[in-house]
Each structure stands twice: as structure tokens, then as C-alpha cells.
Amino acid sequence: xxxxxxxxxxxxxxxxxxxxxxxxxxxxxxxxxxxxxxxxxxxxxxxxxxxxxxxxxxxxxxxxxxxxxxxxxxxxxxxxxxxxxxxxxxxxxxxxxxxxxxxxxxxxxxxx
Amino acid sequence: xxxxxxxxxxxxxxxxxxxxxxxxxxxxxxxxxxxxxxxxxxxxxxxxxxxxxxxxxxxxxxxxxxxxxxxxxxxxxxxxxxxxxxxxxxxxxxxxxxxxxxxxxxxxxxxx
Numbered sequence: 505x506x507x508x509x510x511x512x513x514x515x516x517x518x519x520x521x522x523x524x525x526x527x528x529x530x531x532x533x534x535x536x537x538x539x540x541x542x543x544x545x546x547x548x549x550x551x552x553x554x555x556x557x558x559x560x561x562x563x564x565x566x567x568x569x570x571x572x573x574x575x576x577x578x579x580x581x582x583x584x585x586x587x588x589x590x591x592x593x594x595x596x597x598x599x600x601x602x603x604x605x606x607x608x609x610x611x612x613x614x615x616x
Numbered sequence: 617x618x619x620x621x622x623x624x625x626x627x628x629x630x631x632x633x634x635x636x637x638x639x640x641x642x643x644x645x646x647x648x649x650x651x652x653x654x655x656x657x658x659x660x661x662x663x664x665x666x667x668x669x670x671x672x673x674x675x676x677x678x679x680x681x682x683x684x685x686x687x688x689x690x691x692x693x694x695x696x697x698x699x700x701x702x703x704x705x706x707x708x709x710x711x712x713x714x715x716x717x718x719x720x721x722x723x724x725x726x727x728x
Contacts, residue, residue, distance in 0.1 A: 538716075545721075546719075546721060546722075547620075547707050547709070547719030547720050547721055547722050548659065548707075548709075548717075548719045549718075549719065550716035550717065550718070553716070589658075591658055602714055603649055603651075603661040603664055603672070604649075604651075604659070604661070604709075604717060605661065606651075606658025606659050606660070607658055608656070608657060608658055609658055
């Protein structure tokens with residue numbers, strides 16, 4: 505599986521936008537970019553995913569670089585509830601099991 | 617609550633004992649995954665079911681571990697002859713085909 509690289513931790517102020525980066529320089533053409541987050545004492549939850557084009561949903565936006573070697577998860581207005589570990593995951597379309605391969609993620613701290 | 621449920625939420629056992637965890641997925645989901653998570657790390661894949669068939673097992677799943685999903689509904693994960701290194705959070709997730717995975721709250725195992 506192609507590897508992702510994320511900063512270990514980031515801080516943000518409440519109600520400000522947050523940009524969480526992810527590098528995936530060895531991404532293949534059939535890898536989707538997925539983001540999950542894990543709130544304290546909970547299982548991970550899906551945030552968003554994309555292949556080539558930028559994506560928006562009610563939780564966040566995903567900006568994908570033109571060469572697909574990096575991506576950025578954007579939280580438009582961080583709240584205290586967004587404090588979590590954010591995982592950037594590449595998921596190969598053709599793997600039969602399609603399990604998620606998590607790295608260590610980015611611990612996001614939101615300051616009031 | 618129609619999400620993924622796991623029982624028990626916490627289990628403390630003595631080394632050498634057998635333990636069994638249960639996962640109830642979202643009812644219409646045909647895929648079920650087990651992951652293990654140790655402190656400060658992202659979840660690691662253990663095994664995967666499509667309906668009642670166990671289709672993939674990680675090398676992490678030693679012969680002391682066994683998982684079942686009878687009738688393609690709930691799943692159980694059994695660990696025989698527990699060791700202190702088995703102490704971790706065991707997470708279950710389910711999905712409909714290749715869509716996003718929904719995780720349960722996990723079962724935290726402590727082996728004394």
C-alpha cells in the first residue's frame with residue numbers, strides 16, 4: 505500500500521478554518537484518498553473521500569493537488585467537538601478486502 | 617441506535633484465559649471488519665468478512681485468534697490463552713459493499 509505522511513499534531517482556534525495536510529507521493533492512479541477521524545474514546549468515523557477532484561460535504565472539504573501527491577482536509581470553522589485524531593488513508597480500488605490501513609494520524613487540538 | 621455495537625465495552629482478564637467479543641453491525645451491511653488499536657497508534661486490520669465468509673486475515677491474527685460471522689449477521693472474535701501483549705482496543709466496523717466503514721465504540725481488553 506502507498507504510504508501517507510501527516511504532521512503528528514496541529515492546533516487551531518475555535519471558529520477558525522483548519523487545513524490538515526497529507527502527503528502521499530507514491531499514490532497510484534487507482535487509489536482513493538479517504539479521511540477518517542477518531543474522537544476521544546470512540547471508534548473512527550468517516551469524514552470524506554475523493555479521487556481527483558475537490559470534494560465537499562457537510563463535515564469538511566477535501567482539496568486534492570493536481571498531481572495527487574498531496575491533499576488537504578479543510579474544516580471551515582473548527583469547533584471544540586472537532587478535536588480528534590485525523591487519519592489520511594489511501595484505499596486501493598482493486599484490493600479485494602479493501603480494509604483501511606491507518607497511520608498515526610494528526611492530533612488536532614482546538615483552543616477555545 | 618442503529619449503529620455498530622460492541623460488547624462488552626471493557627474486559628479485564630488474567631493471562632492465559634480465553635475471551636470472546638461480540639460485534640453487531642448495521643443490519644444491511646454485508647461487510648464486517650475487525651481492527652486492533654494500541655495506545656497512540658492507528659487501528660490495525662485483523663480480519664474481514666463478506667457475509668458469512670472470512671475472506672482475509674492479517675498476519676497479526678495469530679492462531680490464538682479466531683473470528684466467526686455465522687449467518688452473516690453478528691460476529692465474534694475469540695482470543696485463546698491471552699497474553700499481556702493482547703491488551704488493546706478491539707474495533708469492529710461494517711460497510712455496505714465498498715462504501716465507507718462505520719465503526720463501533722470498541723472493546724477495551726486489559727490482560728493482567
